[in-house]
Amino acid sequence: MSDMMKAAVFVKPGEMAVKEMPKARLEADGDIVIRVVRTCVCGSDLWFFRGLSSQEPGGQTGHESIGVVEEAGPEVTSVKPGDFVVVPFPYSCGRCPVCKAGFESVCPHGGYFSACQAEYLRVPEADGTVVKVPGSPEDYDDATLASLLTISDVMSTGYHAAVSAEVKPGDTAVVMGDGAVGLCGVIAAKMRGATRIIAMSRHEDRAALAREFGATDIVPERGQAAIDKVLEMTGGYGADAVLECVGSKQSFDTAIGLIRRGGVIGRVGLPHDVEVSAEGTFYANVGIKGGPAPVRHYGLDDGLLDAVLKGEINPGRVFTGEYDLDHIQDAYEAMDRRKVIKALIRF
């Protein structure tokens, strides 16, 4: 067996490449190495691709993957070679008070993956990290594999927005952002019982998918016009819950403007230059919760894995373009130019 593998690397803004790299290998007793079956490109990958955030030239990329366990360290007890797993974008110890409270995505002993766009991946703290899937990849069709892949990030992240926003049965929920996370947020709002789901979208392909996922209304407006529209739709009171899946200052300010008093903004968009007025939110009793999504917890305990396996949800529909690893540049470009909602990489 070769000790080399193919991996995507960042060259410079706008340019990705595929290189031969040393194959991922066990480094600690709790590690596993997986053979990656599917990976993808995330909206957050576009930050470095567009030169808006720093990234080491020559370094590997990607934080979303599903795969088959190739090797397992001697301390690993929950999976063995041949097992099929979803690898959450964060890794986590699974034992500390933060993990036990259900926030393993911010485990102080963990971290984030950044080498999933490759043939093989080392997974530290495997017992506290992976979501085991029954059977093997060959048992599932492409659509199910795509949906399983979304659990590693975007479906769990959309779900975290809904949980953080405290969406309850009967609620009117607004989803800000029509990227893959926002679209998965629509699925999540519906799963948690929202009866009116207002998706903010001005792109017809995305709005159509939002409707398919359960959105009852599409609002293309932005800023004050969007606020006015939602207030008009809710008798002037605002939405019971807001899923903020963008992270920009404008999006956040809009969320504040259209949330009902006493409501909670569930935020999962990586914040960029966002400041929160403590006074304005205080006198409206508006809460703000959210952050990186605790994928493992949602996959296992909150039933995202079950919902995908039973076909109750089909978040894999967000992949509207498919590439092999050698065409990673095309995958990034298609995302960057909004030619696809999300780009899948298959091996």
Added chain:
Amino acid sequence: MSDMMKAAVFVKPGEMAVKEMPKARLEADGDIVIRVVRTCVCGSDLWFFRGLSSQEPGGQTGHESIGVVEEAGPEVTSVKPGDFVVVPFPYSCGRCPVCKAGFESVCPHGGYFSACQAEYLRVPEADGTVVKVPGSPEDYDDATLASLLTISDVMSTGYHAAVSAEVKPGDTAVVMGDGAVGLCGVIAAKMRGATRIIAMSRHEDRAALAREFGATDIVPERGQAAIDKVLEMTGGYGADAVLECVGSKQSFDTAIGLIRRGGVIGRVGLPHDVEVSAEGTFYANVGIKGGPAPVRHYGLDDGLLDAVLKGEINPGRVFTGEYDLDHIQDAYEAMDRRKVIKALIRF
């Protein structure tokens, strides 16, 4: 019956007076007028007394009261003359989506009382506002009346901090602030099952009462020293929940520093110059919730009234000084100089 009443008025910073004023009367069909049985001075009243916030000279003051219904407008159905009521510091319609969601303290059709330190008080929207108490004031001893009075604000506000902070059984909760609200926050954290309650206090009388209310630990340090202390006490992970009952920038920054990742800061201190870093809290999955306390909801549905009537909680212990209305100046001064924790006014 005289159509005049005695009422406290603000003269200028540092000076209160008692004046004869036109007696409170019905102004709308949903109003009631109550004869005030107990009122008190709030820590937030000290803002104008100290000249730190603006207040109209000659205007009435006070937002906490219990009393007996003297008159009721023709639309009022829930209480009648002779009934004993707690009057929450906010009034609310009780019918709109904000009220129905349990946030009547920020009802867009409501407002806040500012004339409770008087013999009589007009209560608008009575059906959506008051908490009816069984029997009449004569049926209760002074200690129970004092505890009932705290439901109008400080006990409910401390409880809102605990609810907002999502205190759960087994939690380690930190209570910032050793004023009446913070002390009631200790009671609330215990009611909601916190097993370790760390009260931040550097005043021996307040620390003693915090212990009596259920605090297991007292931390006198502030700022970074307080953060270090709580991290040391929690194995480096921080507290599961923080009840922020101060509202200053220092207190809020300390709360951020000592909350466990994934925890929620329940804030009820009126914010002064507080800004929240959206990024820092995001990457720790820290939530921020809170605002003015929904008193009526907590009194009736969450059982604060029952807990007081059954003697399960004794929040009236925060009143360590008692005055009649004619000595309102003494009551304010005693609060201002920290000679008393909270000043009760009886009639």
